[in-house]
Amino acid sequence: MTPKRELQIAYSLIIVFLFVGFISYAAFPAKTPDEPIRLMYKTVAGKVLFDHKIHLSDSGYGLACQDCHHHPEEPEELEEALVACGECHKVLEEGKTFPDSCLDCHEAEDLEDSEVMKKSDAFHSQCESCHQEVDAGPEEERCSWCHVM
């Protein structure tokens, strides 16, 4: 192979792969599925990998959506208004008493006295109570049952 031919190959590689790469990134971006498969919760105590699909599927633990997504309470409303836990249970900006997502359905004046449990408390109570019910841990003081990653 002559040096000229080698250069031609290299230039061709640039053009072809740049084109394919650009098309792949632009036309086929990594999609987030409507129903999560796994979720990675990042916390100061170590990341928690939550397998949403196993908890939901019949071959897994077969939980109903409402078992965790408790608000709104009516099942028919739930179908339309299923929201991620972190939409409501999150660290609020200073001066706010409820998250903005509440305003999607409620009026601000209806929410004046409401209090939303903070994210870490909500997750700890939700996960722990259910896990202890089915005898699946965590033991007392064992953060590493979940905070492992």
Place this chain on the structure above:
Amino acid sequence: MLNQKKLIVSHAPFWHDGSSITVRSYHTMLAALPAALFGIFTYGMPALGVVSLSISFAIIWELLINKVTQRTVSIGDGNAALIGLLFAMLLPATSPWWMVATGTFVAVVIGKHIYGGIGGNPFNPVLIGVAILMVAWKDYFDFNEALVNYDLRFAMVYPLAAAKHLGTSGIEAFSTAGLLLGQHSGGIGATFGLGLILGGIYLIIRGFIRWEISVSFLAGVFVTALLFHMSDPSLYAGPVFHLLTGYTLIGAFFLATEDSSSPVNFIPMLIYGAGAGVMTVLIRNIGTYVDGVVFAILLMNLINPICDKIRPKALGKVV
């Protein structure tokens, strides 16, 4: 009669056998292709995007640095394309484009051209790129997090993370055959064990890489993992698991064997390979990082010049 020429001897070399850096680079890419294609089929278009962009960016960076430093354009030797391919094979399929661009820049410019180009680099350029990205954006290199939206036909938890955090109870879902056939999550081109082994054997047979480095690296991983496993089987995964997960195989055949950052003599090659293997398992089992291959090989790159001091005595030397 006395002046008759019976034998004419010219200066060496007598004949060029046709081998060149270009042939070597493209054959190494060919050897890596089964594993890379497997990754693309497994992870789909995002993986194709990462691999394509990485190869093209690596060549572009090399072309630019050639122009800036006013040196001969060296992209024809295929080494930049090889760096791009190997770099992409270590990344998760969901790596953003800017990370690919940054990583290839670090690999080609900082890993290779700052030291004077091919043959002058003390470290493997691909590993320099990956190591800097791993330290800078570690969440993107957390395969559990990066591949969180993938639902493939096998257990999707990253095997090395499961072994590190949960012990052997966390890796029961992985069989040796499954690991060989790429049924585990990881870098785009780092999971298909069988493809990497076949590629490595091809490179060894063709003489492009030295078997001493690959074999001693794998032996280092095997023996160290075996000792850990024997000390506490519930805490430390077995040696075969360590051989087939993470970057072990791609490290043994494609990364540790890079020319200018690895030794040339027999004993030094064994020390270098085995040292990297031992360090890999030490980092995995008692270190902070989930996979130790990148830092283990870089560390052995560092002692490579000292290793090469062990060499045969010069012919005729008395002392």
